[in-house]
Amino acid sequence: MKKIINDPAAVVAESLRGLALAHADLLRVQEDPAVVVRADAPLPGKVAVISGGGSGHEPLHGGFVGPGMLHAAVPGEVFTSPTPDAVQAAVSATTGEAGALLIVKNYTGDVLNFETAAELAAADGQDVRSVVIDDDVAVADSTFTAGRRGVGGTVLLEKLTGAAAERGDSLDQVEALARKIVGQVRSMGVALTAPTVPHVGEPSFTLAEDEIEFGIGIHGEPGRERIPAESADALVRRLLSAVTEDLPFERGDEVLLFTNSMGGTPQLELYLAHGIAERLLAERGITVRRRLVGPYVTSLEMQGISLTLMKLDDELIELWDAPVRTAALRWGV
Amino acid sequence: MKKIINDPAAVVAESLRGLALAHADLLRVQEDPAVVVRADAPLPGKVAVISGGGSGHEPLHGGFVGPGMLHAAVPGEVFTSPTPDAVQAAVSATTGEAGALLIVKNYTGDVLNFETAAELAAADGQDVRSVVIDDDVAVADSTFTAGRRGVGGTVLLEKLTGAAAERGDSLDQVEALARKIVGQVRSMGVALTAPTVPHVGEPSFTLAEDEIEFGIGIHGEPGRERIPAESADALVRRLLSAVTEDLPFERGDEVLLFTNSMGGTPQLELYLAHGIAERLLAERGITVRRRLVGPYVTSLEMQGISLTLMKLDDELIELWDAPVRTAALRWGV
Amino acid sequence: MGCSATDIAEALRSAAAVIDEHRDELVELDREIGDGDHGENMKRGFTAVLSTLDTAVPDTPGAVLKVAATTLISKVGGAAGPLYGTAFLRAATALGDRSELDAADVATALRAALEGVQARGKAEQGDKTMVDALVPAVAAVEAAKGGSVAEVLAAAADAADEGARSTVDLVARKGRASYLGERSAGHLDPGARSTALLVRSFAEAAK
Amino acid sequence: MGCSATDIAEALRSAAAVIDEHRDELVELDREIGDGDHGENMKRGFTAVLSTLDTAVPDTPGAVLKVAATTLISKVGGAAGPLYGTAFLRAATALGDRSELDAADVATALRAALEGVQARGKAEQGDKTMVDALVPAVAAVEAAKGGSVAEVLAAAADAADEGARSTVDLVARKGRASYLGERSAGHLDPGARSTALLVRSFAEAAK
Ligand SMILES: Nc1ncnc2c1ncn2[C@@H]1O[C@H](COP(=O)(O)OP(=O)(O)O)[C@@H](O)[C@H]1O
Ligand SMILES: Nc1ncnc2c1ncn2[C@@H]1O[C@H](COP(=O)(O)OP(=O)(O)O)[C@@H](O)[C@H]1O
Ligand SMILES: [Mg+2]
Ligand SMILES: [Mg+2]
C-alpha cells in the first residue's frame, strides 16, 4: 500500500484538519467526536439537514456542508459508520426549534448508529427524523436482507433537502420531500479496480486484468457479478439499463443524470461515459433536464463509475437550481 | 489496461462530446480541429485568454472555460500538444480587436505548436501574444535544455489572467500580469503510481511497491529521483522545501497554497497533505492567504500530488476572488 | 473466578487482549466478505474499554458492563458497534445491581444480550452473523445451568466456536456480506468469529 | 526512381507504411524516455498524408512536400509535428518549382530540412534528438553528391541509422527525455529512430 498518510488510524482526523484549514469560510470541524459543521450554524428557524457515514467517500459528506446543502456532516472512520454520540454532537451543533433531518445511507451500521442517535435526541425532546436512502439497484431489495445500499442518490438528496431547508420549509415538508426523492432516484455502479483501506493495507478485492465488478458498492463490497471488461458503449448501456428498468424510467420522463466517478477514474473517461449515457437516454425518449458529472461519491482510489437517475418535476428543478455553496458543489452564489 | 473507453484513438473526441452535453450553459465544443469555446464568445472589447495542451490533465483546460477564466481551450490528443490549426481555430472563435493571450505550458511540443499558431495569427494581423509558464522546480532550469515544465501554476495563471480580461484589462496589461505571475509561482509534484495512456495500453513507468517518483511531471515523465515511500509528514515537507527554496519563499511572504491531486489520489489523502502543508508554512512564518485544494492538473489516473505556491499581493488577491464560473472552478457567481 | 465487578473488569481486560491479538484475522475475514474494518473497529472499541476501566471500575458487574456498553457504542462504529453495545447494555440491565454473579445470572445476561442483538439487527440464526455464535452459546449456558460460572462459560465458548464455524457454509442474509449473495458462502463470518473470541476470553478469565 | 512529383508521392506513401509498421516500436521507445505518444502521433500524421495524396497529387516535388508538411503540422502535434512539418516545409521551399530532382537537389532539400529543425528546436548534434539522425544523413548525401538519387539516399539512410543508434549512449538535453537527466542514457531516441525510418523508406522507394 502506498498512500499519502501518517498513522493509518489517524487518517480521518488529520484529513479533517486539512479540510477545516482549506474551507474556514464554509465550515468548522469539531474534534472527538469528529463533526463537520456549517460555519454559520445553528440557523435559527431552519431545519438542520445532517448526514454522515464512513469516511473514504469524499467529498461525501463533509464537502457538501455549507449554505444550501448540509448543516453538518458526521464522518466515521474509513468505511465505518460514525457512532451515535458523534451524530448527537452534530445535532447539538445545528438543531433548534425547527428540528433536524438525518440522511442515512442504507447500511446496517449506519442505520443502527443513526437510529440510536435519533432515539437519544428524541429523549432530549428534539424533533429529529431520519430518512434512509437506498438507491442502489445492484442489490435485490427484500425485507429478509440488508436491503439496497445508499450510493450516488445521496448527493442529490442532500442537495435538494438542503435547498428546501434553506428556503425555510418545515421539518414535515423536508421529510416528505426526502421520502419522495428516495422513491424516484436509482443508481448502478461498476468498478475496474479495488480501493485500499488505510488500516487494511491491501486492496479490498482482486480483479483480473480483464475483469470488472458490475454492481459494485462504495466500500469495495462486491457487486452483482464479475464480468469481462467491455467497451464504454456496452458498459454504459449495461449500467443504464439496470437503472432505467428498476423504477422504471420511461419514455417521456424528465430526469437528472448524475455520472459519478468512484474516485480513480480520470475525468476524460468520466465525460466520455456521460456523453454515452446522454445519447442512450435520448434514444429512449428520456429527457435529461439537469446533470451532474464528477467524483462526488467515491470509494477511495477505486476506478469505476456509477450512473444515477432521478425523476424531475418543477419543484425538484427549482430546488436543484437553488444556490449552493460548499467545498464540492457550488452554483448560484 | 482497463479503461472506460471505446476506440483509444477516439477518446478525446468522445470525451469532449460528453463535456459539451454536460455544460452547454458554459461552453460549446467545435470539432475537427477540437476546440472548447466559451458559450458567449467572442466577447467584444475583451482580451481573449486561451490555453491548451495535451489531454489527460482534466479539468485542465476545458474545465476552466467560462466567465472569469478561459475564453477557449485547445485540447490535443492524450499527452500530445494540439496543432497550430486548432490553436488558430480557438483564436478565430474568440478574438477581436482586444487581442488574445495564449497560455502555453513549457513543453517543446506545446511551445512549438503555439508559436507557429501565434505567427500565423500575427500574419493575419491579429494581436496575439503568448506567455510560457514553467513553474515546475523539479527540472533544473537552463537555456541548454528544454527548461522547466508548466504544471500546477497554470491553473492560477489561467484564473488570474481570465479575471483581468473579464474586468477589461488591455492585452498589454494582461500580458504583463501573466509575466508577473510566472515569476512568482512554483510547484513540485510526486507520483505514487503511473498513468496509463489509452493508445499505449500499459503504464508509463513502473514503481516498486515501496517507491515513489519525486519531482514527477504531469505526463508520467520521470522526476528528479526515485525514493522510498515515506510518511505524509516527510513527503509534504520534502515537496514544500523544494518549492520554497526555489524562488525563495520567505518568512513574511503571503501566498496562495494550491494542493493538487494528480488524479488518482483520494480526497481524504489530499486534504491530509494540505493540512500538513499549511502547518509547515505557518512554522516558517509564511502566511497562507488563499488556498485551492483538488484535482485540477491531473495525469489521468496517476496517484500523487503537487504543491504550488504563489506570492500574493492585493491585486492578485482581488483577481483571485473575482467571480469565476466554469465546470471545475466556481465562486462569486 | 468468583464473579464480582472486579472479575468482570478483569474479563473485559482479557477480552481486549484477545481482540488485539486477533485484530488482523478479523480484518482479513471482513475483507473477504465485508469491508475490512471489523478487526480495527473492535480493537478501537476494546482499547477504549481498557482505558475507561483504568480510570475507575464501577462497583457492580452490571455497572461495569454498562460502561463497557457505552464505550463500545461510542467507539466501535459500523454494524458491530451498536450490536455489541446493545448486547452489553441489555446484559447490564438484566443483571440489575447484583454484586456477585452465579451461573443462572450468566444465562440471564447472555440471553438478554442475544435478544438485544436480535431486536436491533433483526437477524435470525442462519443469516450468517454474530447471532449464529450467540444462539448456541445461550443454549449451552441454559442447558448447563447447574454448573459453576466457569463451567457454563466453557460450555458457551465451545458452542459459540461451533456456531461461528457453522457460518462458513451459510449464505449471508444480513449485514454487508449479504451483498455478495451466493459468493458469501465459504467464508467465516467476522462478527460470529469475534463473538466466539469474546465468549472464549470470558470463559478463560472465569477459570 | 526518377524523381518527379509522383515519385515523391510514392515515397511518402511507402514512408506512411513504414511508420504504420513501426508504430508500436516508436510508442515503446517514447514510453521509455518520454510520454509514449510518438508512434501514435507519427501514424496519425502519415495516415493523414496518405489521404491528402489520395485526393490529389500536386505537380512538383516541392508542392508535394508542402502538402505533406502542412498535413503533418496539423495532424501530428507534440514536438515532432512542428519539427517534421518545418523540415518538410523548408525542403519544399528549397526545391522551388523544380519538376525532376537530382542528387544535388536531394542534398539541398535535406540540408534545408535539417536547418529548419534546428531553427525551430534549437537542438545541437549530441542532444539526443532527431538532429542526431539528420546531421549524418545530410553529411552523407553531401559527400556522395556525384551519385544517383538512389545512391545518395542509400548513403543517407545508412548514416541516419548510425546516427540514431548513437543516441543510445547520449544524455538528452532537449525534448521531454531531458527531464530524465542521466537516466535518459541507455535508450534509443524515438525521434531519431523515426527520422532514420523515414530516410530509409525514401531510399527504398528510390531504388
Ligand atoms: N443485522 C445484523 N444482525 C446481527 N449481526 C450483524 C448484522 N449485520 C451485521 N452483523 C455482524 O456485524 C459484522 C460486521 O461488523 P463490522 O465489520 O464491524 O461492521 P460493518 O459491516 O458496518 O463494516 C458481521 O460479520 C456480522 O456478524
Ligand atoms: N528541441 C528539439 N529539437 C529536435 N528534436 C526534438 C526536440 N525536442 C524533441 N525532439 C524530438 O521529438 C521526439 C519526441 O516526439 P513526440 O513524442 O512526438 O513529442 P512529445 O515529446 O511532445 O511527446 C524526440 O524523441 C526528439 O527526437
Ligand atoms: Mg464498515
Ligand atoms: Mg507528447
Ligand SMILES: [Mg+2]
Ligand atoms: Mg466491516
Ligand SMILES: [Mg+2]
Ligand atoms: Mg512523446
